[in-house]
Amino acid sequence: MSAEFILQQLLIGISLGSIYALIALGYTMVYGIIQLINFAHGDVMMVGAYVGWYCVTSLHMPFLPALLTAMLACALLGVVIERVAYKPLRKSTRLAALITAIGMSFFLEYGMMFIVSPQTRTFPPVFPQTIYHIGPVIVKYGDIVIIAVTVVLMTLLTLVVKYTRIGKAMRAVSFDKDAAALMGINVNNVISATFAIGSALAAAAGVLVGVYYNTIGPLMGIMPGLKAFVAAVLGGIGIIPGAMLGGLVLGLTEVFVSAIGFSTWRDAGAFLILIIVLIVKPTGLLGRNTREKV
């Protein structure tokens, strides 16, 4: 293996991992707040991809406005999903909520199939097809956009969680829901805000995937959704930096499993990591054995 080969694969892993990380953030934030694995999250990403596609092809928007519209639409969708499907179950067992999430996932997949038909759609070229050479490594314009969008959104998220009132409220609710309510925090609004932010991040990932790989379909969210879930658990579910780390580790693992010639094992490799982490360190790479926090 030459150095340039490794560098090139490294870049591919980072761009793939960024996507997983963006989706994983939504999983981890929702889990941090209400301890629910939102299995419909990957499908929210799919809806985001379709909204972006519609904005680009029918409304002829440039990339950035299309991305923002998709994020806004999915933020709303996330809030609606929470209010309609999860809120009535907040007092029931966690298993009931989990099963509902799986039901919501199928509802989104097949509802979308009904609306837009299962045909694969393609994006028109939305950003320049420029290819840069940085040393021996080939970098596509699209790679730069993916990594840039991910870094910007993650920085924003960190700032929001650390320095704003809603961020403080989110941390408080994740620490102790009842105590936060007693302190005058509107827990429902905080949960809605969490779903809105998580879903918006998933929508961003959806648009990026759609544009980069140039194909979208109603079932496109399943595999990335599962992978992102693995990434979230890997990094320590409920911990925001953990999701970022988990996404990158997962992306890089997949790429290097393929690079050493085991391309058919790359999904298996991803899930194997999950099993090993759960056995060795059930709270995830960044997890502590104390209570989980956002």
Place this chain on the structure above:
Amino acid sequence: MNPRKNGILCLLLVLMCGVLVLSGCGGGGAATPPATPPAGGSDEPAAGEPINVGLNLELTGSSAEFGLSGQNGMKLAFDKVNAEGGVLDGRMFNYIPADNKSEAGEATSATTRLVGENVVAILGPMTTAAVLGSIQLVTDNNIVLITPSGTNARLTVNEDGTLNPWIFRACFIDPFQGEVAANFAMDVLGAETAAIAYDIVGDYSGGLAASFKQTFEAAGKTVVREEQFSAGDTDFRPIIENIKTAGPDVIFVPAYYTDDGRFVLQARDAEVTVPILGGDGWGSGDMVGIAGAENMNNTFYVDFVYMDDPSLQDFVSEYQAAYNRAPDGFSVLGYESAMMLVEAVKNAGGTDPEALRSALENLGEFTGISGTMTFDPETHNPAKTAVILESVDGVKEFKQIVEPK
């Protein structure tokens, strides 16, 4: 609940979801409903009674382009025969479409549904995996099935050499396609080395890859890299890097157009400029949409027909008039499989299942719209020509015609 137990629960759920995803692809049609007794089936219906034909096609899903093209071709053929007064003293063809969503499991349910509608024949599915899921059902129910474009050799002849008596096809088989592609790579492109990337999920892609490799290596050339992927994978960049490092003269990617479109796009982005070859699974307009016209330059694939062929022009203009779009190879095969059935019904003098089966088996030399083909009663496979098409700025151009051996 302690976190560990919780984690295991999550894992179980993940695995469950994974199984759900995969089961869509792997359904081999093991479960078959009890055969409906052919009671009354052998009584020849009165003259003038319509002949029910089921169309089990990929109308939606990843291979929808194939199914829609095939369906248009079939409808055109049946409508034409019906407009000319039908067959056997005015019996009309009544076609019943059923969508198999491009999934093997769904294809089995579509066949079950069509069996319930008392069809005498089924046309389709277009893709190998979907046909495999219907073989047992049509065999148990004595219904002939003609696949327009299912190219896997095993569809008509099992691995142990026994014939599937009720399965027929209108196309050549994978080993022939792989051979044609390998010979083209060596003789026309002058390739000494090749890399192969194929889809491990279906039976189609691996079949083509194997026959390509065999032909290529038998001629003393080397396959420098073999990579596998799973249908529906979006990211091919790691395996493309592997192939790039191996530095082959050509790359053979015999899967379907959605995956191959993404493959070509990502390969060209990684500055892999060598020719990329494919099989008939590339024969869809969508592939250029996914990969981009410029990226498709210097790609070649094996197809059934070349649309600008002068002998096809009547068909092309009729098709254009009926559907307001240009036909592709799958429309031709759909049309030809319908014509095979019409011919067999005429020869059998009715729709008695065994008579119809035997008429199809003994079609012998049959003149379709793409030329003359000869059916082998031992294998149910036609010997027919293949063409190689080149993509030039998004337009398919004729490159070479290959006669059957």
